[in-house]
Every structure is written in structure tokens, then in C-alpha cells.
Amino acid sequence: MIPLRRFSLSYKKLPYNVVWIEYPEVEPTLKALGIAPTTKKPDGSPMYTLPAIVDPSTGTGVAESFAIAEYLDKTYPDRPLLIPSGTRALQAAFIEAFIGALVSMFRFSFLHTAENILNPSSSAHFREARKNDVLGGLTVEEAYPTGEQANAEWKKVEQGFAKIDQWIGEGNKFVMGDTVSFADFALAGFIKYTRFSQGEDSPKWKDVASWNGGRWTRLVRDVEALTTL
Amino acid sequence: MIPLRRFSLSYKKLPYNVVWIEYPEVEPTLKALGIAPTTKKPDGSPMYTLPAIVDPSTGTGVAESFAIAEYLDKTYPDRPLLIPSGTRALQAAFIEAFIGALVSMFRFSFLHTAENILNPSSSAHFREARKNDVLGGLTVEEAYPTGEQANAEWKKVEQGFAKIDQWIGEGNKFVMGDTVSFADFALAGFIKYTRFSQGEDSPKWKDVASWNGGRWTRLVRDVEALTTL
Numbered sequence: 001m002i003p004l005r006r007f008s009l010s011y012k013k014l015p016y017n018v019v020w021i022e023y024p025e026v027e028p029t030l031k032a033l034g035i036a037p038t039t040k041k042p043d044g045s046p047m048y049t050l051p052a053i054v055d056p057s058t059g060t061g062v063a064e065s066f067a068i069a070e071y072l073d074k075t076y077p078d079r080p081l082l083i084p085s086g087t088r089a090l091q092a093a094f095i096e097a098f099i100g101a102l103v104s105m106f107r108f109s110f111l112h113t114a115e116n117i118l119n120p121s122s123s124a125h126f127r128e129a130r131k132n133d134v135l136g137g138l139t140v141e142e143a144y145p146t147g148e149q150a151n152a153e154w155k156k157v158e159q160g161f162a163k164i165d166q167w168i169g170e171g172n173k174f175v176m177g178d179t180v181s182f183a184d185f186a187l188a189g190f191i192k193y194t195r196f197s198q199g200e201d202s203p204k205w206k207d208v209a210s211w212n213g214g215r216w217t218r219l220v221r222d223v224e225a226l227t228t229l
Numbered sequence: 230m231i232p233l234r235r236f237s238l239s240y241k242k243l244p245y246n247v248v249w250i251e252y253p254e255v256e257p258t259l260k261a262l263g264i265a266p267t268t269k270k271p272d273g274s275p276m277y278t279l280p281a282i283v284d285p286s287t288g289t290g291v292a293e294s295f296a297i298a299e300y301l302d303k304t305y306p307d308r309p310l311l312i313p314s315g316t317r318a319l320q321a322a323f324i325e326a327f328i329g330a331l332v333s334m335f336r337f338s339f340l341h342t343a344e345n346i347l348n349p350s351s352s353a354h355f356r357e358a359r360k361n362d363v364l365g366g367l368t369v370e371e372a373y374p375t376g377e378q379a380n381a382e383w384k385k386v387e388q389g390f391a392k393i394d395q396w397i398g399e400g401n402k403f404v405m406g407d408t409v410s411f412a413d414f415a416l417a418g419f420i421k422y423t424r425f426s427q428g429e430d431s432p433k434w435k436d437v438a439s440w441n442g443g444r445w446t447r448l449v450r451d452v453e454a455l456t457t458l
Contacts, residue, residue, distance in 0.1 A: 086405040089396040090319035090412065096392075097322035100329055163325075167318040176315040183319065 006051070007185035008069050010227035012079040016053075023118075023125035026050055035061040042132050066092060069182045082182040094175065094183045101160035102190065104153045108204060109197040110140040117197060154204070158211060165212040173222055180226050188223040191216050235280070236414035237298050239456035241308040245282075252347075252354035255279055264290035271361050295321060298411045311411040323404065323412045330389035331419065333382045337433060338426040339369040346426060383433070387440060394441040402451055409455050417452040420445050 009016045021029050030037075030048040037046035052063035055075065062071045069082040083091050110130055114123045127140055135143045145153040164187070168175055175183040191208070198204040209217045238245045250258050259266075259277040266275035281292035284304065291300045298311040312320050339359055343352045356369055364372045374382040393416070397404055404412040420437070427433040438446045 084315075086313075086408055087316065087319060088398055088406075089393075089401070089404045090316060090323050092396040093323040093326035093393075094319050097326040097329070100326070164318075164322075167321040169317055172318070175318045177317075179315055 005224070005227060007189065007223060007227045008065070008072060008082050008182065009053075010229050011082065011180070011185070012072055012076055013229065014072070014076065014079070015229060021050065023122040023129070030061075030063060033061045035063050038064040038067070065186065066095065066182070069185075082185070084176065084179060084181055087176075087181065091181065091183050095186050098160075098164055098183075098187055098190070101163050102157060104145075104156040104160065105190075105194060106134055107143045107145055107153060108157070109194065110135070111144045112197040112199075114140045154207070158207070161208065161211050161216065165215055168215075174219075180223065184219065184223050185227075188220045191220050195220075234453070234456060236418065236452060236456045237294070237301060237311050237411065238282075239458050240311065240409070240414070241301055241305055242458065243301070243305065243308070244458060250279065252351040252358070259290075259292060262290045264292050267293040267296070270358075294415065295324065295411070298414075311414070313405065313408060313410055316405075316410065320410065320412050324415050327389075327393055327412075327416055327419070330392050331386060333374075333385040333389065334419075334423060335363055336372045336374055336382060337386070338423065339364070340373045341426040341428075343369045383436070387436070390437070390440050390445065394444055397444075403448075409452060413448065413452050414456075417449045420449050424449075 004018050006016060006018065027048040030052055033052075033054055035048070035052050035054075038049045039047045041047045049063055051065055051068065052061060053068050053071075054061045055071075058075060060071065060075075062068050070088075072079075073081050073083055110126075114127050118126055131137060131139055172178075174180045175187065194208055195205050233247050235245060235247065256277040259281055262281075262283055264277070264281050264283075267278045268276045270276045278292055280294055280297065281290060282297050282300075283290045284300075287304060289300065289304075291297050299317070301308075302310050302312055339355075343356050347355055360366060360368055401407075403409045404416065423437055424434050
């Protein structure tokens with residue numbers, strides 16, 4: 001059901017098991033594993049987030065995908081690098097910039113996520129958490145764009161993808177050209193979440209798949225081709 | 230008075246003359262030189278912007294600093310690259326992300342720019358243009374943060390610099406580590422504009438200079454050391 005492949009681990013050919021945890025169990029589970037919180041809730045208290053890994057060969061636990069990528073590159077430097085030498089700051093800024101460009105997508109995705117993807121206990125937790133952080137007090141239903149606002153917000157998503165398309169430029173397969181990197185894994189993950197939350201046959205996914213000459217489906221396919229264990 | 234050094238041209242050891250143009254003359258001058266507009270005004274009409282170059286050895290005119298950097302790398306590939314191979318998208322996203330992180334600075338800088346830096350004809354043009362684009366209808370006086378809002382907005386600037394400091398990471402001189410690149414020139418240019426618009430002896434500049442272990446003054450100094458003609 002939910003796509004299981006972890007791009008960073010697979011690209012480095014590090015075998016793994018995925019354990020799914022319901023949202024209410026995230027904080028106690030990570031605390032028990034001694035994994036530090038990655039950010040703060042709007043009230044200032046520590047926030048524990050997934051993804052997180054526990055590396056059985058070192059006993060180390062790490063949360064947050066960029067920190068995980070850095071840990072894996074440092075611990076397994078002889079495997080292909082997720083963050084090519086000298087690009088750490090650029091990769092981090094790329095993640096921030098592409099999510100900023102596509103931020104309007106979240107209001108379209110959260111309702112589907114709460115209704116169709118998550119189990120009830122996770123769904124209730126997700127609804128409350130997103131209301132208090134990303135959605136600034138709105139419920140996922142209230143935040144879901146409708147009518148004229150839906151057209152305007154969807155136009156922003158299209159413009160966001162167009163901007164990223166311009167950054168990557170014609171003829172480049174990946175963000176860094178021929179070399180795949182963490183930036184592609186993050187972007188491909190976002191695109192897969194869009195496809196999964198909207199549904200493969202939805203008009204919204206068909207729009208995304210049609211934009212920028214089909215670049216976004218190709219990116220997912222090209223990333224997946226390089227991330228088989 | 231205004232710092233004359235152009236980082237990209239200097240780094241590539243390409244000699245240049247700087248010609249200053251008052252804002253009302255930008256559009257007719259670039260049109261006469263056959264240089265295309267780089268963006269659109271809020272009303273949808275084309276917008277002509279500086280910086281722009283005319284390369285006498287090819288007769289080519291190019292506007293917008295990133296496009297200029299790409300042109301220079303393409304035309305003078307044997308000189309040190311401004312955009313190291315494979316980093317085009319990452320560099321473009323970095324510019325977007327760092328400006329997003331520091332966007333609160335503009336409201337502090339625009340009033341000083343209009344009052345103390347620009348000549349009267351440019352100042353009038355600048356006030357009208359910024360009111361209609363960045364400031365969403367506010368004058369530079371109305372947008373200048375005061376009272377509690379000033380503290381909140383200045384805190385956002387500090388947090389923005391802290392975020393960029395985290396991206397670059399400890400021990401790294403430049404965005405890409407030991408290698409200087411366009412990203413550093415853009416960031417150092419922003420920092421110099423802050424120092425210049427606030428004034429070297431202003432409390433605001435002293436704050437910026439004190440943040441993140443003095444990284445921002447060092448960055449300007451290190452960039453300047455590599456960009457002497």
C-alpha cells in the first residue's frame with residue numbers, strides 16, 4: 001500500500017526493515033530509542049518526528065531525512081554519496097526552496113491524507129497537529145481549497161513546479177544533472193506523496209504528470225531505477 | 230561611495246567599467262541595448278532590471294545576476310567557474326531560499342535606501358515600484374517596522390541568518406566549503422547592501438556583524454579577497 005522504498009538507504013545499498021508507527025506512538029518510541037527531537041511544536045515543546053533510523057551496526061539512532069543522509073554519508077563514505085562533496089548547504093537550501101515553491105500543495109493533500117491514508121488514531125493526531133502548525137488554526141476540511149480559491153491555489157502549485165523545472169534546466173535528468181543526490185530523493189518523495197494522496201487516477205495527479213513535459217513522473221522513475229536494493 | 234566591485238566579473242578576471250543609471254532610465258537604456266526584460270510588473274507588463282552587462286567581445290547583452298553568471302561561465306569556461314559543474318539548480322534554489330529566509334530585512338532597508346542612497350529621480354521611482362511589488366501597497370515609511378513589530382521582524386532576520394549559518398555548517402568558509410561560488414557572491418552582496426543601507430555604525434549592522442560568530446563579516450572579507458581584478 002504505502003510505498004516502502006527508502007531512497008537514501010537503498011541508494012547506498014544498505015538493507016533495512018521498515019517499521020510503521022502510528023502518530024501517537026512516535027514520541028514515546030523515539031524517546032525510548034534515545035533519538036532527539038528534531039523541531040519544536042508551536043507551543044515551544046520538543047517535537048519528535050519521522051523518518052528515523054536505528055543503525056544496528058553502530059547502535060546510533062537519527063531522525064529527520066537530511067540528518068539521516070548526513071549520518072549515512074559519514075558512516076558509509078565508501079558507498080555513493082547522498083550529499084556530494086561541497087553541496088551540503090546547497091542541498092539543504094534546495095529542500096527549503098522546493099517546499100516553499102510547492103507549499104500550496106499541502107492544503108490539497110492533507111484532507112486526503114487524514115481521510116484515506118492514515119489509520120484512525122494517526123488521523124486524529126495528524127488533524128490536530130497540522131491545524132496547529134502548517135494550517136494556522138484551520139481544520140484540514142477548512143483549509144481544503146474550493147471554488148475560485150482552488151483554481152488560484154492550484155495555479156500556484158503549477159507555477160511552483162515550473163520554477164523548479166527552470167532551476168533544473170532542459171536536458172538535465174536530476175537536480176545535479178547526471179548525478180542523483182539527496183535533493184532528487186526529497187523531490188521525488190514529495191511527488192510520490194502527491195500521487196499517493198490524490199490518487200493515481202485523480203485529475204490533480206494527471207495535471208502534475210502532464211506539466212513540464214512529463215518531467216515529474218520521469219524523475220520518480222529515474223530515482224526508483226537507482227534505488228533498488 | 231557605492232561599492233563598485235562586481236564579484237562575478239572580478240572573480241573571472243574580466244575587466245569592466247561600471248555605468249550607473251537612474252531608475253527611470255533603466256527601461257529605455259536596456260531596450261536600446263536590445264536586452265530582454267527579466268520579469269513582470271504586478272500589472273503584467275515587462276520589467277527591465279539591473280544588473281546588466283554588455284560584453285564588448287561578443288556584443289551580447291544580458292540582465293539579471295544569475296543569467297549573467299551563466300553567460301560568463303559559458304563564454305569564458307577556462308576561467309574559474311561561478312556555478313560549479315552540476316550545481317546550477319542548487320545555486321538557483323539557494324538564492325531563492327536565502328532571500329526567503331532574510332525577506333524581513335527589506336522592510337528595514339528600503340526606507341534608508343529611498344532616503345539616503347538614491348538620487349531624487351531614482352528614489353521616487355523606487356518608492357513607487359516597491360510599493361507595488363514587495364510591499365503590497367504600503368509606502369516605505371508605512372512598511373518600516375516600529376515598536377513591537379520591529380522587535381519581531383528583527384528576530385526573524387536573526388533567525389534567517391541562523392538558518393543559513395546552519396546550512397553552511399561549522400568550519401566551512403564558503404557555501405560550498407573551500408570553493409567560492411555564485412551563492413557566496415549573492416549572499417555577500419546582500420550583506421554588503423545591509424551594511425550600506427543601515428550604515429556601518431548602526432545598531433542593526435552591529436547586530437548582523439555579531440551574529441553566528443562573526444561569520445557574515447568574514448564572508449564578505451573572504452569573498453572580497455578572491456575578487457580583486
